[in-house]
Amino acid sequence: MIEIEQSGALNTVQDLGRTAWRQLGVSVSGAMDALALRAGNLLLGNDENAAAIEVQMFPFRVRFLRDACIALTGADCRGQLDGVALPPWWGCRVRSGQLLELRYPRCGARGYLCVAGGIDVPEVMGSRSTALRGSFGGFAGRQLQRGDRLPIGVTSVRPLPTTGIGIVPPFVALGSVFPRNRNGHIQLRAIPAGEYALFAADHERFWQQSWQVSRQSNRTGYRLSGEPIQPSQSVEMRSYGLIPGIVQVPPAGEPIIQLSDANTAGGYPKIACVIEEDLWQLGQLQPGQSLQLVRSDAREALAIKQAVDEWLNRLRRDVPPMKNVANL
Incomplete structure (x- = not known):
C-alpha cells in the first residue's frame, strides 16, 4: 500500500x-x-x-x-x-x-x-x-x-x-536515434498525412522552423507556436478518426499534435503524423520549450522501432x- x-x-x-x-x-x-x-x-x-x-x-x-x-x-x-x-x-x-x-x-x-x-x-x-x-x-x-x-x-x-x-x-543509450538540431531542440520524425498537399506553399517552413510548445498545451494535445501555416484553399472536411501523433492545423495556422488524451475524431486538416517511437519525447517537453519536425517515412519509423526494441x-x-x- x-x-x-x-x-x-x-x-x-x-x-x-x-x-x-x-x-x-x-x-x-x-x-x-x-x-x-x-x-x-x-x-x-x-x-x-x-x-x-x-x-x-x-x-x-x-x-x-x-x-x-x-x-x-x-x-x-x-x-x-x-x-x-x-x-x-x-x-x-x-x-x-x-x-x-x-x-x-x-x-x-x-x-x-x-x-x-x-x-x-x-x-x-x-x-x-x-x-x-x-x-x-x-x-x-x-x-x-x-x-x-x-x-x-x-x-x-x-x-x-x-x-x-x-x-x-534512452536519450543517452540511443542518442544517435533521438537526435537534436544545432540549437539543441529535439527533432520529431513525422510522416506527411492526408491533407499535406494543401500546405505546399509552407512545406519548407513547416519542416525547417523551430516550433515552441504553447502554454495552451496539455495531455490532450500540444499546440505549437511559430509562424503560422495556411492551406492553399479552404476545405470542408468530415470528421475522421484521430490517434496520438496526428498533427492538425486549425484555422489560426498553429499546428496541434494530438496526444494521450486526444479526441477520437476531428475535422481540422492533418498535415503530418509524428511517429509513435518519438511521442515519448513530447511527453518530456515543458511549455515554452522548442522542437523541430523532421520529414520521415515508414521505413525510418520501423528502423527506430527496432533500435528501441x-x-x-x-x-x-x-x-x-x-x-x-x-x-x-
Whole structure:
C-alpha cells in the first residue's frame, strides 16, 4: 500500500492506455512517456503495461505502508527517500514507513513511480489508466490527492540490490536515434498525412522552423507556436478518426499534435503524423520549450522501432532473475 502525502493537479495512475475503444469515442489515455513506463516496469519484473504513477505537478510525496521495490524513470525529479537523494532512472528497495519525495525536475516534464506488482487499481475497459475527462479508470477516475491509499499488486519481482540499480536512459543509450538540431531542440520524425498537399506553399517552413510548445498545451494535445501555416484553399472536411501523433492545423495556422488524451475524431486538416517511437519525447517537453519536425517515412519509423526494441531487450537481459517478494 502507498499513501499520498502531497500531490498536485494532474498526477494520476497510468498504464499504456486503452486502445480498443476509440470507435466508441473513448480516448487512449495512458502514460505520456510510454518508454519510461515500460523501462521502469521491466526493471522490476512487471508486465510492461503495469500501472504506475505519472507525476507532472510537484512536489509529490508518498509514504510506503509495506516493503516494496520501486523504479523512478522519466524526468529527473530529484527524488529523495527519507531525505537521501536518489539518482534518476533508478530502482531500489523501500521499507514500510519510508517517505519518497519528488521535486520539480532538473530536466523533463513527467516522472514515473513504478512499483513491483504495479498499482493495483481496477481495470476499466481493459486498462488501469485514468481518463480525467470521463472520470473513470485509475484511482476513482480522478487525480491523486492527499490521503489516497493505493494498493500494490502481489507478484514476483526481480530482486534489486540494497544499494539500488540504475538504467542508462534512452536519450543517452540511443542518442544517435533521438537526435537534436544545432540549437539543441529535439527533432520529431513525422510522416506527411492526408491533407499535406494543401500546405505546399509552407512545406519548407513547416519542416525547417523551430516550433515552441504553447502554454495552451496539455495531455490532450500540444499546440505549437511559430509562424503560422495556411492551406492553399479552404476545405470542408468530415470528421475522421484521430490517434496520438496526428498533427492538425486549425484555422489560426498553429499546428496541434494530438496526444494521450486526444479526441477520437476531428475535422481540422492533418498535415503530418509524428511517429509513435518519438511521442515519448513530447511527453518530456515543458511549455515554452522548442522542437523541430523532421520529414520521415515508414521505413525510418520501423528502423527506430527496432533500435528501441533492442534497447528494451538489453534491459530485459541485464536485470537480475526473478525472485518472490516474500524473500526480499
